[in-house]
Amino acid sequence: MENLVEFFISLKDGLLYFVPGVGRPDRVIEFLLGHLLITFVTLIFAVLISIPLGILITRVRSLYDPVIKLAGMLYTVPSLAMFGVLVPFLGIGFPPAIVALTLYSLLAIIRNTAVGINGVDQSIIEAARGMGMRNSSILMKVELPLALPVIFAGIRIATVSTISLATLASFFGATSLGNLIFEGISAGGTRNDKVVAGAIGAALLAILFDLVISRIERVLPGSAAKAK
Amino acid sequence: MWSEIASYIITESQVFTRALEQHLAITFIALAISIVLGLVLGILGSRVAWLRETLLTLSKIGRTIPSLAILALALPLLGIGRPPVLLALGFIGTLPVLINTTIGIEQVDADTKEAAKGMGMRDHEILLKLELPIAVPIIMAGIRTAAVVVVASTTLAAFIGGGGLGDLILRGHSLGRDNVMLAGALPATLLAFYFEEAFGRLEGWATPKGLRDEPEASVSILSVLLAAAVMPLIFGVLLPWDITVDNAGTPTVLTGLHSEYRMIGLPVLLMSLLAALLPRPGKKSAFAMAVVTGGLAIASLIWLLIGIATSVGQLRTGLVLLLFAVFSIALIAGFELVRAYRARQANPARLREVAASA
Numbered sequence: 049m050e051n052l053v054e055f056f057i058s059l060k061d062g063l064l065y066f067v068p069g070v071g072r073p074d075r076v077i078e079f080l081l082g083h084l085l086i087t088f089v090t091l092i093f094a095v096l097i098s099i100p101l102g103i104l105i106t107r108v109r110s111l112y113d114p115v116i117k118l119a120g121m122l123y124t125v126p127s128l129a130m131f132g133v134l135v136p137f138l139g140i141g142f143p144p145a146i147v148a149l150t151l152y153s154l155l156a157i158i159r160n161t162a163v164g165i166n167g168v169d170q171s172i173i174e175a176a177r178g179m180g181m182r183n184s185s186i187l188m189k190v191e192l193p194l195a196l197p198v199i200f201a202g203i204r205i206a207t208v209s210t211i212s213l214a215t216l217a218s219f220f221g222a223t224s225l226g227n228l229i230f231e232g233i234s235a236g237g238t239r240n241d242k243v244v245a246g247a248i249g250a251a252l253l254a255i256l257f258d259l260v261i262s263r264i265e266r267v268l269p270g271s272a273a274k275a276k
Numbered sequence: 277m278w279s280e281i282a283s284y285i286i287t288e289s290q291v292f293t294r295a296l297e298q299h300l301a302i303t304f305i306a307l308a309i310s311i312v313l314g315l316v317l318g319i320l321g322s323r324v325a326w327l328r329e330t331l332l333t334l335s336k337i338g339r340t341i342p343s344l345a346i347l348a349l350a351l352p353l354l355g356i357g358r359p360p361v362l363l364a365l366g367f368i369g370t371l372p373v374l375i376n377t378t379i380g381i382e383q384v385d386a387d388t389k390e391a392a393k394g395m396g397m398r399d400h401e402i403l404l405k406l407e408l409p410i411a412v413p414i415i416m417a418g419i420r421t422a423a424v425v426v427v428a429s430t431t432l433a434a435f436i437g438g439g440g441l442g443d444l445i446l447r448g449h450s451l452g453r454d455n456v457m458l459a460g461a462l463p464a465t466l467l468a469f470y471f472e473e474a475f476g477r478l479e480g481w482a483t484p485k486g487l488r489d490e491p492e493a494s495v496s497i498l499s500v501l502l503a504a505a506v507m508p509l510i511f512g513v514l515l516p517w518d519i520t521v522d523n524a525g526t527p528t529v530l531t532g533l534h535s536e537y538r539m540i541g542l543p544v545l546l547m548s549l550l551a552a553l554l555p556r557p558g559k560k561s562a563f564a565m566a567v568v569t570g571g572l573a574i575a576s577l578i579w580l581l582i583g584i585a586t587s588v589g590q591l592r593t594g595l596v597l598l599l600f601a602v603f604s605i606a607l608i609a610g611f612e613l614v615r616a617y618r619a620r621q622a623n624p625a626r627l628r629e630v631a632a633s634a
Contacts, residue, residue, distance in 0.1 A: 126432075128461070229345070
């Protein structure tokens with residue numbers, strides 16, 4: 049019972065941490081910007097690597113299984129273990145965070161790109177070919193636009209997982225909302241408000257991005273939700 | 277690098293085995309909590325309309341919340357140590373099981389349910405004899421997701437004082453010793469692969485042949501045995517056996533890794549991991565796989581017997597581990613029975629027989 053009361057008190061204190069004057073919203077904003085920076089840089093790398101790879105494996109069938117399996121294995125690695133392996137080689141700070149988070153994002157985007165392109169109706173491609181389109185323009189003008197909702201769903205999954213893993217990156221020297229969590233934990237129970245503020249901030253950020261991107265997904269041409 | 281990691285694991289075997297033991301204990305307890313809670317809530321969700329929406333929405337939101345944030349939120353509630361870790365990981369693991377149970381039960385054909393009702397089956401009979409058996413593959417997929425998420429998130433338990441292999445990573449990081457870090461990170465990774473593979477096999481094996489994606493990839497019972505029963509055996513023999521205090525009052529930790537067994541134990545562990553990571557057996561390689569897995573099982577049993585025979589203190593732990601293995605086998609046998617029963621029910625010859633008798 050006492051625990052519960054204390055929990056609600058730290059919950060309240062945690063929420064007050066966001067309020068100007070009482071808490072330190074300036075620090076929250078600083079960490080939030082760091083979090084967003086990590087997320088966006090990671091996503092840019094992930095998209096640049098994954099979408100071409102996803103297209104490649106629909107063209108070269110023999111690569112499909114190995115690439116998906118490898119990405120799947122990378123996705124299975126526990127996040128702390130991933131940092132534990134990368135930090136000895138890359139040091140601490142921004143670079144290992146970007147590498148680790150990009151590796152985690154690969155699976156969702158590669159798989160969804162491949163599934164989206166494979167899901168395009170074969171007769172539509174036939175029609176495009178009959179109209180005299182070349183392979184490259186079939187890809188750019190037919191397959192990719194039709195696969196866009198599925199690819200976007202992959203990007204959404206990757207974004208959410210990147211946001212949640214970015215909290216961990218701050219233990220290894222990057223800046224994110226995780227800084228608040230770790231500062232709170234290392235204070236040994238005296239600053240639970242920081243723990244709560246960081247956790248709630250990161251959770252809200254993940255939920256917010258999930259909602260916003262799924263909204264965008266729904267208005268994309270050819271999305272399943274719109275077809276209803 | 278590799279020799280440094282291996283030498284750390286061997287010289288600091290007590291630290292390593294304790295971390296491994298904590299890791300496995302947390303994972304299994306949290307997973308048990310998740311499966312029970314997930315099944316109960318999932319069944320409730322499929323029965324009570326207003327609960328369904330709430331539970332599914334909450335689960336979907338819950339799945340987007342970072343696991344570190346969930347662990348961090350458990351800290352002010354229960355302090356540090358194992359209880360907050362189990363609470364947080366139990367919560368994390370419950371969500372996929374819950375979602376899949378509800379969805380699995382709902383996708384059962386409405387006509388089939390209608391027919392069952394027409395035959396006079398009551399609600400709980402429909403649930404136990406019709407809906408749950410048909411939903412087993414989907415529920416197993418949820419349990420697999422939960423297992424992988426939980427075993428991976430267990431590394432994070434070290435942040436709130438729960439121990440586990442994550443502890444080694446954190447310790448290595450703060451000491452600046454890369455080999456300690458890797459001694460935690462690599463086994464944690466292997467363990468996650470192992471869980472993915474083991475539960476993937478259980479899932480494939482619980483799925484009726486007609487519903488499988490790749491009908492040619494048969495899943496042999498031996499590989500399932502390897503995944504579910506030999507796993508605790510092999511990991512079990514690595515755990516610390518017992519702590520005894522002699523007459524002078526100095527405590528001694530008896531580990532499964534007596535110096536003369538260490539050299540056998542680590543290769544057995546690694547080989548079993550490799551065997552589990554090999555591609556799932558098709559018909560061609562089934563025999564070779566059976567030999568490998570059977571050999572591993574026998575080797576680890578012999579090793580366990582050696583461990584049991586050496587001291588009384590080890591006897592108790594050995595028995596516990598054997599019970600664990602027997603329990604796993606019983607679990608598998610239970611699944612096998614359910615599957616055989618279902619296969620018999622769906623057998624065309626039998627259906628014709630029933631039709632003829634009616």
